[in-house]
Amino acid sequence: MYRITPLKMAEISVPIGVVQMMGDMRALVTGPVFVWVIDGGDEKIVVDAGVEEAKNGLVHGFPGKGGGEKSLREALERANMKPEDVDKLIITHLHFDHVANAKLFHNARIYVQKREWESALNPPMHYRQTYDENMILPLEEMDLCLVCGDAEVAEGIRVVLLPGHTKGLQGVSVRTEKGDYLIAGDHFYTYFNFFPPKQQVEFTDAAGNKVQFPPATTPFVPPGLHVDLSEWYESCFKALSTVRKQNILPGHDPSLDGRSFP
Numbered sequence: 001m002y003r004i005t006p007l008k009m010a011e012i013s014v015p016i017g018v019v020q021m022m023g024d025m026r027a028l029v030t031g032p033v034f035v036w037v038i039d040g041g042d043e044k045i046v047v048d049a050g051v052e053e054a055k056n057g058l059v060h061g062f063p064g065k066g067g068g069e070k071s072l073r074e075a076l077e078r079a080n081m082k083p084e085d086v087d088k089l090i091i092t093h094l095h096f097d098h099v100a101n102a103k104l105f106h107n108a109r110i111y112v113q114k115r116e117w118e119s120a121l122n123p124p125m126h127y128r129q130t131y132d133e134n135m136i137l138p139l140e141e142m143d144l145c146l147v148c149g150d151a152e153v154a155e156g157i158r159v160v161l162l163p164g165h166t167k168g169l170q171g172v173s174v175r176t177e178k179g180d181y182l183i184a185g186d187h188f189y190t191y192f193n194f195f196p197p198k199q200q201v202e203f204t205d206a207a208g209n210k211v212q213f214p215p216a217t218t219p220f221v222p223p224g225l226h227v228d229l230s231e232w233y234e235s236c237f238k239a240l241s242t243v244r245k246q247n248i249l250p251g252h253d254p255s256l257d258g259r260s261f262p
Contacts, residue, residue: 001177002040002156004249005260007075008032009050010066011206012059012097018224019189019252020213028063030207031190031252033097035072036183037079038174043087043154046076047172047183049105051097052135060096061129072101083108090159092185092251093169094120095130103138110139111153113161114146116168124227127166160242162187164232165223173242178262182243187235188250189223194236195245196221206254 010033016023019031036047051059053068076082083104090111091099102110120131147170152158156175163169165186172183188194192203196216205211220236222229239248249261 002038002174003176003260003262004174004181004183005037005039005079006032006034006249006256007037007078008066008257009035009071009075010054010059010064010097012051012062012064013207014062015224016211020192021222021224021226023224027211029211030063030205030209030254032206032254032257033064033067033252034256035075036172037076037081038157038172039079040176041154041156044081044085045088045090045154045157046081046083046086046105046108047090048092048098048185049089049102050075050100052100060132067100069101069104072104088153090153090170090172092171092183093166094136095166095186096132096135098185099135099139100132102135103142106142109143109145111145111147111159111170112139113159113168113170114148115161115163116166116170117146119167119227124167127225127227130225160238162235162239164228164230164235165226167227169235171239171242176262179247180243181247181249181261182239183249184239184251186223186225186251187232187239188248190250190253191255193221193223193250194219194239194248204254206257 013028013030017025038045051067089108
């Protein structure tokens with residue numbers, strides 16, 4: 001059976017309105033950028049390739065720290081792994097904070113949804129700044145597998161198409177001794193997106209700041225960035241049909257740092 005370990009390789013700060021639609025665009029919240037190691041099988045499998053190195057305190061125009069090859073290698077070393085050792089790299093989507101270091105995995109089979117690939121090379125207007133062709137096009141020279149919809153990529157590991165945040169975002173369903181878990185990528189940024197509070201709550205972000213989240217009247221609260229909100233809601237219910245709700249792992253929740261699942 002498999003085990004999932006999110007490894008923090010950077011931090012990035014964005015307006016609360018990016019994490020929660022209609023949230024405050026003046027206040028920043030800091031979250032971790034993870035690469036995810038799936039171990040327990042015969043192959044070395046990683047999900048996502050992290051973000052570029054912060055320069056002058058900025059990552060792709062956002063406040064941040066860490067990132068780049070050095071941070072990726074240091075993160076993977078905590079799992080006794082190097083990017084060159086990886087057999088399979090699954091990229092949830094091709095935004096700049098999930099694909100920046102993919103070129104380092106030059107011995108891996110790389111899985112991306114075909115819909116995501118096509119959208120990344122011709123993105124919706126409001127998403128032009130979240131994709132970077134310099135990070136994406138080198139994958140054409142690698143062992144790239146464009147997937148059409150849900151598919152098994154290893155025994156007990158499936159990619160699950162979850163459009164909404166992007167046109168071709170995919171989660172990763174992983175069989176463990178305590179049931180299936182879903183690495184949800186940025187379909188859900190944090191637990192608040194699918195366990196929305198019924199009254200105002202406060203939590204601590206990755207930088208130690210206190211952040212207020214208002215009460216919600218819906219079962220899911222979408223992030224501020226999406227290409228199709230109706231598809232996003234449909235994908236929420238698809239995620240719940242794939243695994244138990246408590247077994248969904250959001251993409252940037254600070255509480256995941258230092259943990260393994262199950």
